[in-house]
Each structure stands twice: as C-alpha cells, then as structure tokens.
Amino acid sequence: MARIVMKFGGTSMAGTERIRNVASRVKTAVEAGHEVAVVVSAMAGETDRLVGFCREAAPLATPAEYDVVVAAGEQVTAGLLAITLQAMGVRARSWLGWQLPIRTSDAHGTARIEGIDTTAVLASMAAGEVAVVPGFQGMTAGGRVTTLGRGGSDTSAVALAAALGAERCDIYTDVDGVYTTDPRIVPRAQKLSRITYEEMLELASVGAKVLQTRSVELAMKEKVRVQVLSSFSDAPGTLVVDESEDDVEQQLIAGVAYDKSEAKVTLVGVPDRPGVVAAIFGPLADANVNVDMIVQNIAKDEGKTDVTFTVPRAQLPLSLDVLDRAHADIGHAALLSDAAVAKISVVGVGMRSHAGVAATMFRALATRGINIQAITTSEIKVSVLIAEEYVELAVRVLHTAYGLDGAEPPAPDTISGTAMETA
Amino acid sequence: MARIVMKFGGTSMAGTERIRNVASRVKTAVEAGHEVAVVVSAMAGETDRLVGFCREAAPLATPAEYDVVVAAGEQVTAGLLAITLQAMGVRARSWLGWQLPIRTSDAHGTARIEGIDTTAVLASMAAGEVAVVPGFQGMTAGGRVTTLGRGGSDTSAVALAAALGAERCDIYTDVDGVYTTDPRIVPRAQKLSRITYEEMLELASVGAKVLQTRSVELAMKEKVRVQVLSSFSDAPGTLVVDESEDDVEQQLIAGVAYDKSEAKVTLVGVPDRPGVVAAIFGPLADANVNVDMIVQNIAKDEGKTDVTFTVPRAQLPLSLDVLDRAHADIGHAALLSDAAVAKISVVGVGMRSHAGVAATMFRALATRGINIQAITTSEIKVSVLIAEEYVELAVRVLHTAYGLDGAEPPAPDTISGTAMETA
Numbered sequence: 001m002a003r004i005v006m007k008f009g010g011t012s013m014a015g016t017e018r019i020r021n022v023a024s025r026v027k028t029a030v031e032a033g034h035e036v037a038v039v040v041s042a043m044a045g046e047t048d049r050l051v052g053f054c055r056e057a058a059p060l061a062t063p064a065e066y067d068v069v070v071a072a073g074e075q076v077t078a079g080l081l082a083i084t085l086q087a088m089g090v091r092a093r094s095w096l097g098w099q100l101p102i103r104t105s106d107a108h109g110t111a112r113i114e115g116i117d118t119t120a121v122l123a124s125m126a127a128g129e130v131a132v133v134p135g136f137q138g139m140t141a142g143g144r145v146t147t148l149g150r151g152g153s154d155t156s157a158v159a160l161a162a163a164l165g166a167e168r169c170d171i172y173t174d175v176d177g178v179y180t181t182d183p184r185i186v187p188r189a190q191k192l193s194r195i196t197y198e199e200m201l202e203l204a205s206v207g208a209k210v211l212q213t214r215s216v217e218l219a220m221k222e223k224v225r226v227q228v229l230s231s232f233s234d235a236p237g238t239l240v241v242d243e244s245e246d247d248v249e250q251q252l253i254a255g256v257a258y259d260k261s262e263a264k265v266t267l268v269g270v271p272d273r274p275g276v277v278a279a280i281f282g283p284l285a286d287a288n289v290n291v292d293m294i295v296q297n298i299a300k301d302e303g304k305t306d307v308t309f310t311v312p313r314a315q316l317p318l319s320l321d322v323l324d325r326a327h328a329d330i331g332h333a334a335l336l337s338d339a340a341v342a343k344i345s346v347v348g349v350g351m352r353s354h355a356g357v358a359a360t361m362f363r364a365l366a367t368r369g370i371n372i373q374a375i376t377t378s379e380i381k382v383s384v385l386i387a388e389e390y391v392e393l394a395v396r397v398l399h400t401a402y403g404l405d406g407a408e409p410p411a412p413d414t415i416s417g418t419a420m421e422t423a
Numbered sequence: 424m425a426r427i428v429m430k431f432g433g434t435s436m437a438g439t440e441r442i443r444n445v446a447s448r449v450k451t452a453v454e455a456g457h458e459v460a461v462v463v464s465a466m467a468g469e470t471d472r473l474v475g476f477c478r479e480a481a482p483l484a485t486p487a488e489y490d491v492v493v494a495a496g497e498q499v500t501a502g503l504l505a506i507t508l509q510a511m512g513v514r515a516r517s518w519l520g521w522q523l524p525i526r527t528s529d530a531h532g533t534a535r536i537e538g539i540d541t542t543a544v545l546a547s548m549a550a551g552e553v554a555v556v557p558g559f560q561g562m563t564a565g566g567r568v569t570t571l572g573r574g575g576s577d578t579s580a581v582a583l584a585a586a587l588g589a590e591r592c593d594i595y596t597d598v599d600g601v602y603t604t605d606p607r608i609v610p611r612a613q614k615l616s617r618i619t620y621e622e623m624l625e626l627a628s629v630g631a632k633v634l635q636t637r638s639v640e641l642a643m644k645e646k647v648r649v650q651v652l653s654s655f656s657d658a659p660g661t662l663v664v665d666e667s668e669d670d671v672e673q674q675l676i677a678g679v680a681y682d683k684s685e686a687k688v689t690l691v692g693v694p695d696r697p698g699v700v701a702a703i704f705g706p707l708a709d710a711n712v713n714v715d716m717i718v719q720n721i722a723k724d725e726g727k728t729d730v731t732f733t734v735p736r737a738q739l740p741l742s743l744d745v746l747d748r749a750h751a752d753i754g755h756a757a758l759l760s761d762a763a764v765a766k767i768s769v770v771g772v773g774m775r776s777h778a779g780v781a782a783t784m785f786r787a788l789a790t791r792g793i794n795i796q797a798i799t800t801s802e803i804k805v806s807v808l809i810a811e812e813y814v815e816l817a818v819r820v821l822h823t824a825y826g827l828d829g830a831e832p833p834a835p836d837t838i839s840g841t842a843m844e845t846a
Contacts, residue, residue, distance in 0.1 A: 016476060016479035016480050019480065020480075050499065053439060053499070053503055054502075054503065054506060056439035057439050057442065057443075057503045057506040057507045057510065058506050058507060058509065058510035060510075061506045061510075062505070062506055062509050064516070065502045065503075065505040065506045065509070065516070065517055066502070066506065067502075068498060068499075068501065068502030068505070068517050068519070069498070069499050069502035069503055069506070071498075072495040072496075072498045072499045072502075073495075075491060075492070075494075075495045075498070076473065076476070076491075076492050076495045078491065079477075079488045079489070079490075079491030079492035079495075080476055080477065080480050080488075080492055082485070082488040082491070083477060083480040083481050083484045083485055083488045083489065083492070084480045084481060086481065086485050086488070087480065087481035087483075087484075093487070093488070094488060094491050096491070096568070098521060099566060099567075143522060144522075145519070
C-alpha cells in the first residue's frame with residue numbers, strides 16, 4: 001500500500017543464488033501491495049576487480065573512464081535481478097543511471113546527485129512494474145557516466161527514495177541493524193530499534209560502517225526514513241529517523257564505537273605565538289591529510305606548548321614528512337608519533353539534556369587504569385584517545401557504565417552484527 | 424592521413440597487458456596521422472561469464488535484461504582502452520552504444536544496426552581524440568540497451584566504418600588473415616592477400632570463423648574495405664574487397680573449407696507426389712531447424728523416392744522427432760541418420776568463368792576412394808558431403824588439386840591461422 005525503496009548491498013547480490021533470495025524479498029513486498037523500487041550494488045568483490053583493472057591500466061586512471069569501467073558492476077546485477085524477478089512472475093525492468101537519468105555533478109569518481117527524473121519510472125511503478133536501479137552510478141549534464149564513490153549505492157537509494165517520495169528506504173546489508181556496540185567485543189550488545197540521523201552520522205564518522213555517511217546526511221536533509229536490516233534474516237532492523245520521531249525509550253547513549261584507523265602525532269616545545277597553529281596544519285591540509293582530534297595544551301614555561309593531534313594511520317609517514325619539512329616555520333623541539341592508539345566514542349542525543357556523560361566516561365576508564373591521551377567532544381558525542389591495547393576493555397567498560405548491556409546472547413551461531421567495526 | 428576503424432577481438436583485449444599492446448597499435452596509427460575509431464570486444468571469456476549468470480538467473484532470461492547484463496563486458500574494455508591510451512599520452516574517450524548512439528532494432532539479443540549518429544564523434548576525432556567504441560551493443564528508439572548477437576562486434580566495426588566514411592576497417596584477431604585452408608590440416612596453406620566479399624561470405628557460411636557473416640554482408644553492401652590481421656604479429660593481413668578491386672593474381676579457387684557441425688538425414692521410400700517435400704520441410708522449419716544441403720533422387724520404381732538433407736548436429740534429435748511425428752503426412756518407408764559426416768567446400772569467384780571446377784573436385788576425391796554422399800553448388804562454391812573420417816585427407820587432396828599449396832612452412836612455432844576451422 002506504500003511506495004518503498006529497497007537497497008541490497010554487494011554481499012546480498014553475490015551470485016545468482018543470493019540474487020534469488022533478494023528477488024524473493026522484493027516479491028513479498030510487491031505481494032503486500034507496495035510499489036517497489038530496488039537499488040542494487042555490484043556483486044561483492046566485483047567493484048574491486050574492476051578498480052584493479054583500472055589501476056593496472058594506469059596508476060592514475062582518468063576519472064571519466066574509470067567511471068565507465070566501474071559502473072559496469074551495478075549494471076550487471078540490475079539486469080540479473082530484473083531477470084530473476086521476471087522468472088518469478090514479478091514484472092520488473094532495470095533503469096540504468098543514464099536511463100532515468102540520475103543527474104550528477106561531473107566530479108567523476110565522487111559525483112554528487114543533483115536530481116533524479118522520476119516521471120517515467122513512477123509511471124512504470126504505478127503500472128505494477130518493479131524498478132531495478134543500479135546504485136553508485138549517474139550521468140553528467142554532458143551525458144557521461146559518473147560514479148558516486150565507494151559505498152555510494154546507499155546514497156543512490158536514499159536519493160531515489162526522496163525523489164520518489166517513498167515512505168521508507170530499506171537498506172538490506174549483511175548485518176541486521178545498528179548495535180549499541182560491536183557484538184564481537186560485547187556479546188551483550190543490543191540491537192537498536194531506532195536511532196536518530198545525528199547519532200547515526202556520529203557513529204558512521206567514528207568507524208561504524210553500516211551506512212555510508214553521505215547517505216545519512218542526505219536522509220537527514222530530505223527526511224527519508226531509513227531502515228537498516230539483514231537480507232539473510234527476518235529479524236526486525238534499526239530505523240534511522242528524525243529526532244522528533246525518536247520518542248520511544250529515550251536512551252542517554254545510543255552506542256559505543258571504536259576506531260583503530262588513526263595515529264597520534266605530538267609536536268613538543270612549539271613556540272606559543274600567533275600563527276604557529278597555521279604553520280602546523282596549513283602544510284598538512286595542503287598535503288590532503290585529514291587531521292582529526294586536536295589538543296593544544298596551555299603554554300608552559302618559556303612560552304612553549306605541546307600540540308597533539310591524530311591523522312589516518314595510512315597518512316602517518318606522509319604527515320611526519322610534511323612536518324619535518326615545515327620544521328623551520330613551526331620551530332618545534334621534537335616530533336613524536338604513535339600508531340598504536342584507538343579512539344573510543346560514546347554517542348547519544350540524550351547527552352544534550354544530561355550533564356555528566358563525559359564524567360561517567362572518564363571515571364569508568366580511570367577505574368581500569370586506562371589513560372586518556374586526548375579528548376574531543378561534540379554536542380552528542382564524547383571521544384577519547386587511548387592506547388590501542390585497551391580497546392576491548394574500554395568498550396566493555398563503557399557499555400556497562402552507560403547501562404547498555406542486554407541479556408546474555410541466546411546462542412553462539414546467531415547471525416551477529418558488526419555494526420561498530422572500524423572500516 | 425586517413426580515417427580508419429580498428430577493431431580488436433576478445434583475445435586481443437584479454438587483460439590489461441594485452442590492452443596495452445592494442446593501445447600501442449592505436450598509438451602508431453595516430454602518430455601516422457590517421458583519425459582513429461577503435462571498436463572493442465569484451466575480454467575473452469567475459470561474455471560467457473555474463474551469459475552464464477543470465478542462464479543461472481533464468482533458463483529463458485528476458486532478452487531486454489539479458490542485453491543489459493552482457494553489454495557490460497564491452498563497456499569495461501572500452502573504458503580500459505581509453506585509460507590506457509591516455510596513460511600513453513594519446514587523447515581518447517569512450518563512446519558507449521547509447522552515447523553515440525548506435526541505433527538498433529528492438530530485437531534484443533540479435534538487434535540490427537539501423538543507424539549511427541556520428542556528428543559528435545566526428546568532431547571529437549577531428550579534434551585529435553581517438554574514439555573508443557564498445558562493440559556488440561546499441562540502443563533502441565525507446566532508449567533500451569541492445570546487443571547484436573555473438574560476434575556482433577565485427578558488425579559494429581563495419582557499420583561504424585560505413586557511418587564514418589572510413590577508408591578502411593581493420594579487424595585485429597588471433598589469426599593473421601584468411602588462409603587457403605586450415606593450416607593445422609595443411610601446413611602448406613597460404614595466407615590470401617586479398618579475397619572478395621562473396622568468397623568471404625561463402626567461407627564464413629561453411630565454417631571459417633574469421634569474420635562474422637553479418638559483418639561481411641554489411642561490408643559488401645556498404646563497400647567497406649575490411650582487413651583481417653593479427654594483433655599479435657606485424658605480418659600483413661588479408662584484405663576483403665569488392666570483386667572489381669580483386670584484380671591481382673586472380674585465383675580460380677580462394678580456399679577449401681570444411682564443416683563438421685552437420686548431420687545427414689535420409690528419408691527412404693517417400694511417395695513421389697506433389698506436396699511431399701512441403702510435408703517434410705514444413706514441420707522442420709516450424710521447429711526452427713536450419714536445413715542445409717538437400718538432395719532428392721529421381722523417382723525409382725513404384726513412384727517412391729529418397730530424400731537426403733543435412734541439419735545442424737545439435738538439432739538432429741529434434742529433427743528426427745519432428746519427422747517421426749510427421750510420418751503420416753510424409754509416408755516414408757524408413758528414416759535414417761548419420762552424424763559422422765562432414766561438408767567440404769571449395770570457394771572462388773574464378774569458377775564463374777571457368778568450367779571443370781566441380782569435375783576436378785570429384786576426380787580428386789575419387790582417386791582416394793572418398794565417396795560423395797551429397798552435392799550442392801552455388802555460383803562460386805561447390806560443396807560435397809563425405810564421411811567425417813576423410814576430412815583431413817579430402818582437404819589436403821583438394822588443396823593440392825587446385826594448386827593452392829605454398830612453400831613448406833618456415834618453422835613450427837610460427838603463429839598459425841585457424842581460418843577455416845569449424846565453429
């Protein structure tokens with residue numbers, strides 16, 4: 001009775017047997033009377049294969065042609081799902097990015113969706129045909145193929161749901177929802193029935209890879225109700241909604257996330273004078289290093305201060321090189337680094353109206369002797385940097401401290417989410 | 424200084440290393456001052472992989488969606504070749520079937536090219552950009568993806584050459600030209616420097632798989648000069664031209680071909696009355712059986728005759744079943760079949776003006792005791808049906824009888840053509 005968008009990821013589309021499983025779910029939705037548009041990813045591994053070809057062809061493949069190559073993966077699964085649906089007696093047709101079209105910017109490889117023409121597809125859906133749309137791809141105003149960047153199919157699905165005025169965008173993936181933390185670390189982690197866009201965004205940015213960040217931003221902007229659920233089980237998923245909708249069981253903290261992808265850099269004995277911070281972070285920005293947590297201590301004796309920040313681990317050698325070359329401008333006494341760190345974050349819209357969230361965190365970590373190396377906060381998040389070896393302990397301690405522990409897990413063979421895992 | 428189309432088959436595009444080899448050849452043509460359009464096949468094996476997915480999805484995949492899936496293979500190689508050319512400093516861009524567009528009928532899976540819009544691509548080529556066009560694919564008037572059927576990339580190349588008014592269409596393949604016969608059977612087979620469209624058509628129809636039949640028909644109709652050459656050697660290839668151009672070394676016979684894909688069917692004791700032939704071949708046509716050679720003997724005693732014909736071996740069981748069911752209408756005394764037969768053909772425009780070609784054939788075969796089971800002729804071809812076990816002997820004998828033997832082959836490791844092999 002509603003118009004819905006269903007999106008299936010690469011694991012769900014990996015091979016014709018799994019595509020049949022996807023088709024069955026679509027068929028069920030159609031038989032329930034829904035008008036259905038399906039957005040599909042390429043088969044798991046296929047995009048990597050195509051990207052590999054491009055890299056072999058040229059280390060710096062021209063983005064416009066890279067897009068032509070990698071967009072082929074979703075074209076294949078879109079056609080295969082349409083074939084499978086038709087074989088099951090469900091009317092369906094594929095709509096490629098250029099056929100709708102999905103109009104994008106011409107930033108090849110990382111294009112942004114600018115609009116989706118829905119006249120033809122809405123007519124087709126109204127006539128009872130399932131629309132199968134390859135995710136990840138679009139077309140420039142000049143008629144060239146574009147792609148949205150890795151994970152872009154989530155964004156395709158949310159954008160299509162917004163353009164179609166769909167009641168809901170169901171994102172089927174290989175986890176069955178968003179958990180209070182990584183169930184592999186905390187077996188008593190609980191699946192959230194609801195989470196707000198803001199919380200989902202903060203969790204995504206600290207390493208929970210359930211949904212691509214851009215898709216959550218878009219869902220928030222366009223007020224698209226997103227549901228995360230597993231294509232391999234019938235368990236209810238997690239609904240990502242506007243804060244105004246999230247009135248049930250208001251939790252202080254939605255979840256505890258960790259991120260082991262960063263490294264810590266400390267500049268010791270930096271002269272505390274105007275412009276010195278720019279001398280540090282200007283060259284890093286020029287080198288496209290994404291600096292995250294930044295801590296600057298109050299100036300100590302002799303007008304010297306220490307500056308600590310984190311960078312992606314993969315960019316640590318580059319960062320150290322950039323800072324060495326900027327030594328004359330910065331004037332630091334020493335340059336230290338540590339890759340064996342981890343960022344632990346607690347996220348929840350409830351902390352807007354509750355004091356003491358950070359204090360609870362610091363106290364809980366202190367009781368286990370875990371030293372905090374840096375702290376950053378946002379309105380709905382507190383993150384701390386700790387030694388990597390304490391990650392599991394810290395996550396468990398915080399999960400308990402915020403009252404997130406659920407019942408003991410029923411059986412070891414249950415499909416477990418990995419919602420909070422670092423990418 | 425000329426506008427040329429270069430077409431590369433699946434073996435030539437199998438992997439990035441081979442695509443680099445293709446790009447080098449294109450670069451050489453560009454540096455020679457040519458305006459170049461390149462038509463590419465999918466990587467060898469890729470179309471089979473995609474077809475396999477479709478069959479797994481549904482034994483009878485809907486053709487429109489089948490086309491969406493299988494067209495992806497050429498899209499990938501087109502993008503990869505453009506990337507590789509650009510990395511070599513050659514300006515290039517891909518033009519997908521829907522981007523030119525290549526307009527086709529809507530007979531999905533076996534679409535026919537109806538026209539190619541060349542305004543944009545000609546402007547791009549005139550500005551010094553190589554046009555890379557995926558073969559095999561096109562677009563219907565309604566904007567859906569089509570494919571031309573297996574081997575359709577040759578047809579794409581010839582059609583593009585005609586539309587662009589190209590001076591030549593070079594078909595690069597894994598053989599280095601068209602031979603007087605299969606060099607694996609006759610080591611002294613010679614590569615033809617020229618062959619007429621008509622001869623090429625007859626050779627193609629009797630099993631020489633160098634060029635797709637439709638591409639030769641189109642080249643003949645549009646007067647496109649086609650050159651067959653190897654992408655793995657620099658040897659000169661075979662030029663397929665109009666008969667008026669073929670004035671050099673006019674040979675009586677262009678080549679000797681064989682075809683082991685047929686089976687013989689004989690209806691014994693068929694009543695020799697009006698309508699009986701229709702009673703035989705009508706039901707076969709209704710069952711989509713492609714009947715080839717047909718021999719009907721003069722009526723013998725009692726108004727009975729025998730009818731012999733060939734059908735594709737794969738369709739033999741179907742054919743026998745159809746004829747059994749039509750027994751009441753045909754009234755034959757017995758139904759015999761033999762799959763162990765082969766068709767040997769000699770082809771040459773020279774036989775139009777020379778008598779005795781068939782006689783030479785029959786005499787040569789008779790001297791070796793090879794029995795002829797059926798004979799068919801066209802203006803430029805004589806075909807005989809013999810027992811399969813005599814194939815190699817017959818081909819060698821005829822090759823010598825028509826004076827086609829060249830010098831002893833130079834070395835065993837030379838790349839050898841398989842021009843006459845049965846598909």
